[in-house]
Amino acid sequence: CVKDNAKLYRADIRVAMASFEGNALIGYNTIRTFESTPYGQMVVKDAAVIVNNDFHANGDRYIDVNPLTFTDADKIRDNHIYVTITKAVGSAENGIFELRGKDYFCGEPPCEPGNVEVEAVPAFDLSTWTIDRLVLQADAQLTLANRFGFQADYDGDAEVLYVRELILGPNSILDIGANRLYYESLDADSTADIISTPLLGLSLGRN
Structure with a gap:
């Protein structure tokens, strides 16, 4: 869990389960999910910012948000998504x-x-x-x-x-x-x- 005012930059992250919360800033990372990663387990909420990351996902396993509450376009932008099935x-x-x-x-x-x-x-x-x-x-x-x-x-x-x-x-x-x-x-x-x-x-x- 990355939360509060934490910042995560320029890392190679292999995700089994992750939550980005509070005012966390996630930028310029390579983030990977796999077939073993459960769906819905890379959650973004609150005022977390996800920008300029490369996501390499096996299937529909990338940024999970509640579209009813997470509506600020500046919070998630300029990311690149690469999906393999x-x-x-x-x-x-x-x-x-x-x-x-x-x-x-x-x-x-x-x-x-x-x-x-x-x-x-x-x-x-x-x-x-x-x-x-x-x-x-x-x-x-x-x-x-x-x-x-x-x-x-x-x-x-x-x-x-x-x-x-x-x-x-x-x-x-x-x-x-x-x-x-x-x-x-x-x-x-x-x-x-x-x-x-x-x-x-x-x-x-x-x-």
């Missing part, structure tokens, strides 16, 4: 990735679900949660989910995912889950697949 196709617990971004490319009503190439995705902040690189390793599977309201005006049903670099390994499957994905570049093996299946029966909790 290793869960195998057909495994008992496929990877689930929660969408957090506000759709800046579509107005009201929201656009139809789809994966869309754009010239440039927006920079990382509390309204975009842009991922710098998303990699599905060989035989991995990931499903995008929209269960929680990270953007106040969306009520948890229209957030999107922004990815700068999307890489799909051999025999991997990316299921956009009837959601909307924006990416700058796509490097997909010929055996990889992008599908869209509504996420049913998983609306009440994180996998």
Whole structure:
């Protein structure tokens, strides 16, 4: 737990469980989570500031905030997120990735679900949660989910995912889950697949 007025700079941190609280300042670190790291165990709250860090996450294991109370855009900014997915196709617990971004490319009503190439995705902040690189390793599977309201005006049903670099390994499957994905570049093996299946029966909790 890093709290009060503590400062943590320029460290290489391997996280099993962490909480950044009070007026803690976390900057210019490399922060890593792994498949063994439980979901929801890297919590940011109070007035903690998380800026200019590189997060290397296995799955949806990076900054956890309460979007209803943590709304100051200056507190979490200029971070870089790199996500690797290793869960195998057909495994008992496929990877689930929660969408957090506000759709800046579509107005009201929201656009139809789809994966869309754009010239440039927006920079990382509390309204975009842009991922710098998303990699599905060989035989991995990931499903995008929209269960929680990270953007106040969306009520948890229209957030999107922004990815700068999307890489799909051999025999991997990316299921956009009837959601909307924006990416700058796509490097997909010929055996990889992008599908869209509504996420049913998983609306009440994180996998």
